[in-house]
Amino acid sequence: xxxxxxxxxxxxxxxxxxxxxxxxxxxxxxxxxxxxxxxxxxxxxxxxxxxxxxxxxxxxxxxxxxxxxxxxxxxxxxxxxxxxxxxxxxxxxxxxxxxxxxxxx
Numbered sequence: 001x002x003x004x005x006x007x008x009x010x011x012x013x014x015x016x017x018x019x020x021x022x023x024x025x026x027x028x029x030x031x032x033x034x035x036x037x038x039x040x041x042x043x044x045x046x047x048x049x050x051x052x053x054x055x056x057x058x059x060x061x062x063x064x065x066x067x068x069x070x071x072x073x074x075x076x077x078x079x080x081x082x083x084x085x086x087x088x089x090x091x092x093x094x095x096x097x098x099x100x101x102x103x104x105x
Contacts, residue, residue: 053098
C-alpha cells in the first residue's frame, strides 16, 4: 500500500466524523450533519456555550457561577463571558484543566 501525499488537480472528498466544531471549521470546506437519518448542511444553533474546568490552587474563593466538580470546579457561560472571566481567574492562581465549547440548543 502506498501513501498518497498529493492529489494534483483531482477533486477529493474526505469524510470525517468529529464533534469538535473548532476542528471541523478549521479543516472543512463544506460541513454536513446527520439528522433523523438524513444528511443535511450544518447550521450552527447560535449561542456558543463554553465549559471550563479549573483547579483551585489553594484557598482561592470560587466565583459565584462556579460549581464543585469532583476535585475541580466547573464554570459554564456564554463564550464571550468565558473570554472575559478566564484571564482574571488564571492570573489569581486558578489552574486550567479543561475547556470545551458546545452549542446551546
